[in-house]
Amino acid sequence: MSHIPQIKIPATYMRGGTSKGVFFKLTDLPETAQIAGAARDALLLRVIGSPDPYGKQTDGMGGATSSTSKTVILSKSTQADHDVDYLFGQVAIDKPFVDWSGNCGNLTAAVGSFAISNGLVDTSRIPQNGIAVVRIWQANINKTIIAHVPIVNGEVQETGDFELDGVTFPAAEVLVEFMAPADANAAMFPTGNVVDELILPQSTPEFKAKGISSVKATMINAGIPTIFVNATDIGYQGHELQDDINNDENALAFFEMLRAHGAVKMGLIEHIDEARARQHTPKIAFVSVPSDYTSSSGKAIARTDIDLQVRALSMGKLHHAMMGTAAVAIGTAAAVKGSLVNLAAGGTSRTQVIFGHPSGTLKVGAEATLTDGNWQVNKASMSRSARVLMEGWVRVPGDSF
Known part of the structure; x- marks a missing residue:
């Protein structure tokens, strides 16, 4: 042959x-x-x-x-x-x-x-x-x-x-600047709210197992569509590393189902089953206030070195650091008073934050403005190599x- x-x-x-x-x-x-x-x-x-x-x-x-x-x-x-x-x-x-x-x-x-x-x-x-x-x-x-x-x-x-x-x-x-990362012709917050209450049907095994019927969420479209929830609301501390999540099949199933319901709420899909064919977006992440932790490389991260902690999943797994587009979403949400990201960072007005992730820390900057009832961001920036x-x-x- x-x-x-x-x-x-x-x-x-x-x-x-x-x-x-x-x-x-x-x-x-x-x-x-x-x-x-x-x-x-x-x-x-x-x-x-x-x-x-x-x-x-x-x-x-x-x-x-x-x-x-x-x-x-x-x-x-x-x-x-x-x-x-x-x-x-x-x-x-x-x-x-x-x-x-x-x-x-x-x-x-x-x-x-x-x-x-x-x-x-x-x-x-x-x-x-x-x-x-x-x-x-x-x-x-x-x-x-x-x-x-x-x-x-x-x-x-x-x-x-x-x-x-x-x-x-x-x-x-290499300094990278994301210009107008939120679509000027669409809402930066697709639901119209800085914080929403996601109802989690108890008929869904992943939610029933967690014993959580609803969760607060900030759903933003800046950099990449991202769903932020509080770590403590879903049973985590916020300084988890990859093995803490990725070795737990039940946790991964929970996050994927939460992501699917958030995607429907954001208008990205019409039914949760469509999430399987849209794995890259939206992202799902959980945030918390600063705490001391040890990164995956063994580096000690002090709570005084960061403004908040963020853990994000990509393609169904906890990311080893932070996706660049999700960092844009973090910086943008942090600049919007009242968002879960902003509240985790102290709730004050911010133009930049340093957040902790599994591999260490990252600084991202953004400036958001409220015009005619709509939030807009002109630019978000970060350094990479x-x-x-x-x-x-x-x-x-x-x-x-």
């Missing part, structure tokens, strides 16, 4: 923030995968090594976590006053599914670097030495992001002494897409 040989596709494997992904130039993809659809999804699934019933992605580039099962497609921007169009695909690990419903804020830090190094940014916009300001059009959510990329001798500077909790080694700092891990070609069987 004859088999079609493998093909090779130019690709770059990059770390951005606390995530890793396979980056492609749109024009380097096979012709059938240059347009959205089944062929593109099948190709990216094979590249990453999904679906994998073993959950390891051994036969692909994925790392068997939501943070390392990611793909990025970049092209010269079709938008005025932008340099590059950025399309992000979150690849499911055990399902044949690529979620295009949201952005990856962490990998955004690598977009500017890749765009410069691969000729997607006009050379007139790249200084010989200094900071290149890369204007990114985030095509999943139709938003502008600005990446400030350090340049030395005309090339991207990747090494440096900036330390990011959740990343082992220091690197060059990025670097190329490997570049060349990725190979897949020629009949896999």
Whole structure:
């Protein structure tokens, strides 16, 4: 029996923030995968090594976590006053599914670097030495992001002494600004409320087992749709690490069902069953007041070093640090007095917060304003880092897409 040989596709494997992904130039993809659809999804699934019933992605580039099962497609921007169009695909690990419903804020830090190094940014916009300001059009959510990329001798500077909790080694700092992360044509709080009461039907086994009939929630659409609940309301302290949640199947089922009900309340889906096909959004997170804890790396985090604690789940698992887009949601919600995030941080007016996560701490800034009864945020910002891990070609069987 004859088999079609493998093909090779130019690709770059990059770390951005606390995530890793396979980056492609749109024009380097096979012709059938240059347009959205089944062929593109099948190709990216094979590249990453999904679906994998073993959950390891051994036969692909994925790392068997939501943070390392990611793909990025970049092209010269079709938008005025932008340099590059950025399309992000979150690849499911055990399902044949690529979620295009949201952005990856962490990998955004690598977009500017890749765009410069691969000729997607006009050379007139790249200084010989200094900071290149890369204007990114985030095509999943139709938003502008600005990446400030350090340049030395005309090339991207990747090494440096900036330390990011959740990343082992220091690197060059990349400031990322998310412009108007809340949709100006839609409510930042889709329900119209800064805090809602989510009714949890006791006919649902996951809720009945918890013995919780309702829970307060702040549901916000900024950076990425996110549902925040209080840790103490659902039986947690707020300083849990991955093993505390991810080794508990009942806890994971509870969070997924809570996420599904929140998604319906936010108007993202019509029925909770639709949440299975929308794993990337919304995110579900729980918040608490500061407390002393030890991070996953053994680093002692003092309650005096942080304003609040946040734990977030991504693709059904507690994240090892914090998703960049969820950090935008945290910063934005913290700036809105009365939100659960703001209350956990002390309830005062804020333009930035330092929050604790399983790997350490992160600072994020945002300014929110209330205009004609609607909350808006002009910009949210944070510092990340990025670097190329490997570049060349990725190979897949020629009949896999």
